[in-house]
Amino acid sequence: MLPKSPNDSAQTSFFDIANQLNSNHPLIALGNAIDWSLLEQEFKSLYSPLGRNAKPIRLMSGLLMLKQLYDLSDEGVVAQWQMNPYYQVFCGETSFQTNVPCHSTELVKFRNRLGKQGVEQLLKISVALHGEAAEEPTVLVDTTVQEKAITYPTDTKLAIKIINRLNKLAKTHDIKQRRTFVKEVRALRVVSRYFRHVHRRAKAKKALKRLRTIAGILLRELQRKLPESVLQKEADNFALYERVLAQQPKDKNKVYSLHEPEIYCVGKGKDHKPYEYGRKASVVSTLNSNIIVGVASHDIHEHDSKTLKAALASAEHNRQTPIKTAVADRGYRGSKRSVKPEVILPSAPLKRDSQEECQRKKYLCQKRSAIEPIIGHLKHDYRLCRNWLKGSQGDAINLLMAACAWNLRKWMVAFFLLEFRSGIWLFMIKIDRYDRNEIIWVHLG
Structure with a gap:
């Protein structure tokens, strides 16, 4: 459902933080400078009119910015938001909140909802903050x-991971295996560590060959015994396993990770x-x-x-x-x-x-x-x-958010320097007035 708009009530309470914090703090100034209404218009089409009320777009977008700006994980930024009133004001809150804003997994769903095109809007807004300097x-x-x-990818690691995945799949679907090779794999793992040892390199190569053989035995056994519905579901994974077991050191387009094959x-x-x-x-x-x-x-x-x-x-x-x-x-x-x-x-x-x-x-x-x-x-x-972040979309989102965080930090540093210089100017004026008053007072005395 469409997200709720933040509370705009002018009523204050004991937990009101609008007038208790430093209004010249760079994070509060940044929250006031960002056009959040533009983000709400851009992301409104991503929500369904039915269902429960969603979290405000400013809250979720602000959490993504804070996560990248201060190098936090999803769990870390949610925990910091609960303790830091400046984070809460940046995300649109007017009173101090004692509960967490959302579960950390909701940030994952929000990123997937936005996709690459949605996160590009966050970068575009961060560029627009700098005005002519960005042109x-x-x-x-x-x-x-x-x-x-x-x-770090090695053929031995990939073969052992395939064996463990196949054994786990067999256990999940109650497939009675002729042999799991658990004890032998444990011994082969130790032998395979000596690939760079001059006298034990041959044994390490034999261990790798044996691990690939074991993985092939388990793979073919599951292809015979698993139900047809499960085989169709695991067809892509099985094809990936066969590709990994067949690849050679000098092949092109090798697979370096099972969970990130691209x-x-x-x-x-x-x-x-x-x-x-x-x-x-x-x-x-x-x-x-x-x-x-x-x-x-x-x-x-x-x-x-x-x-x-x-x-x-x-x-x-x-x-x-x-x-x-x-x-x-x-x-x-x-x-x-x-x-x-x-x-x-x-x-x-x-x-x-x-x-x-x-x-x-x-x-x-x-x-x-x-x-x-x-x-x-x-x-x-x-x-x-x-x-x-997972997949090609995760790479694009992480890169866009890193660039957005850099631009936001540049804006905050420029704002801080401006406030610092204006503060020195006002301080000098006060000293000048004090000195004049002292001189007048001495003269009158």
Whole structure:
């Protein structure tokens, strides 16, 4: 059912917090600056007119923002909301609430209800908060990897997980197995740890081969004994298991996780982390104000030059003015023909370029490095380092909310600095008046 509107009654009570908190707090100012009515109009079509009353859209949207803004889990942001009055005022409450706003699983359902397009509206609103600062004609573009919350993938781990899943499935449907191989798998797990040991590598390879054989035996037995209805329901999982058991180390499009089979491996060449498992993410920020105006999550492992078009399209969607110049690194070679804006890459100056044009390109390429710390903050402060949301949609939502949190934090910092400077100015005026009064008083005395 359509969500209830917040209580607009002017009646105050003992628990009223509207007049007890610091009205100049950045979080309260941010809540007043966001156009929540626009979100209600955008998300109204996602609710059914029937059923029980839903939670207010401002409450649920505010919880998503606070979760990403302060690097909290779904359970953590719900618990913090109950204890923090500033969180409650930001989400539209006028009196202090002693109960939790909702169960943490309702945030999962709300994210699924919004989907990627709904969360894009939150990012668009965060960009609009900055006004003309977000409309700069020159933007910076870079690509990173949003890693998934999976364990480091090995063929042994995948085979053991398949065996455990098949045994659990047989127990659930009361299938009497000839053998579960539990004791043998426990011993093979220990032997398989020595893949990097010079003298025990052969035994580890034999252990992996035996684990795959056991998984195949259990899989074929369940295919014979399970009812037809269960086989149809588990057809996709069984096909995934067969694909995992048949893949080889140098195969392309390998499966690295059973619960996230669509992720891919990206070789970054870093000493501390040579491979990253997840999806590529493109980030577009303005040149001087460093506001993130567009992001894009890429489901297919593509070269960076092929990701520029989707990234700039996202930025164009969130802005009012078109982008004229995009500055990127050397990984975007070959992307100039696929997009309309001018693309500047670090390279030797052209013969036809004037000295002024060479200086301009050199300056922009030096400024391009400003996007690197932005990506670092997105990863370590705004939950982009390890994504816990499921599927391709979860990757897109987490990336959009991280960018939204960055823009909100930029607005809060700018508001705090403005209040701080105005506070110093007023403080100096008071001191000046005090000194004058003291001088007058001494003179009169």
